[in-house]
Amino acid sequence: MRCPFCSHEETQVKDSRPSEDNAVIRRRRHCSSCEGRFTTFERVQLRELTVLKNDGSREPFDRDKLTRSMIIPLRKRPVNEDRLEKIISRIVRELEQKGESEITSIAIGRMVMDTFAEIDQIAYVRYASVYKDFREVSDFRDFLGDLPDGDVAAKKTA
Numbered sequence: 001m002r003c004p005f006c007s008h009e010e011t012q013v014k015d016s017r018p019s020e021d022n023a024v025i026r027r028r029r030h031c032s033s034c035e036g037r038f039t040t041f042e043r044v045q046l047r048e049l050t051v052l053k054n055d056g057s058r059e060p061f062d063r064d065k066l067t068r069s070m071i072i073p074l075r076k077r078p079v080n081e082d083r084l085e086k087i088i089s090r091i092v093r094e095l096e097q098k099g100e101s102e103i104t105s106i107a108i109g110r111m112v113m114d115t116f117a118e119i120d121q122i123a124y125v126r127y128a129s130v131y132k133d134f135r136e137v138s139d140f141r142d143f144l145g146d147l148p149d150g151d152v153a154a155k156k157t158a
Contacts, residue, residue, distance in 0.1 A: 001029060001040060008033035024089070049095055052104045061103070063092060070112060073126035079119060087115055121147065 001011050008031050015028040025042040049061035067088055074084065091111050095103055109131045116124035125144070134140055 003031035003034060003036055004038055005036040006031060006034040011038075019085075024085075043089075048101060050102045051108065052102050054105060058102070061095070063088065066091065066108070066112075070127075073116065073123040073130075074120065077120050077123050079123070083119075087119070091115065 002009055003011050010033075011029045011031045013027050014030050014037075017026055018024070019026060027040045027042065028037065029040060030037050050058050051061050052058055067084075070084060070088065091108075094111065095108070113124065113127060113131060116127050125140070125147075128134070128143055129140065132139070132143065134143070
């Protein structure tokens with residue numbers, strides 16, 4: 001693997017260990033040219049996925065983009081990095097196991113929404129506000145009214 005610091009072609013693996021759920025291998029590497037140390041992660045990829053966007057364009061599935069879209073609604077919420085990594089791995093595995101090489105951005109968004117609904121209602125509402133393109137306070141009220149505890153929240157604000 002190429003060194004990210006000096007671009008030297010040869011680096012050595014100093015340590016390898018599986019993640020907690022054995023879905024990822026973490027490798028600690030060393031560059032003999034610049035003495036730099038860095039970490040790489042190895043994951044199984046069942047198939048190449050392409051995301052079909054709302055505007056009809058296509059782009060390769062990007063796990064990092066999925067991660068970023070989930071980190072923002074979880075800011076200051078009680079979900080740690082390890083749990084988030086397991087959730088993301090589960091979503092990616094489900095996408096790969098569907099047997100389709102193209103997946104719509106709507107389907108990915110729905111999977112993330114369903115996941116947030118299970119793990120954290122605040123993150124669920126935060127994500128929904130972007131996913132469903134809320135433009136006014138009334139959009140939030142309508143959405144919160146559909147939640148199981150939404151009636152209580154709506155009565156408190158009235």
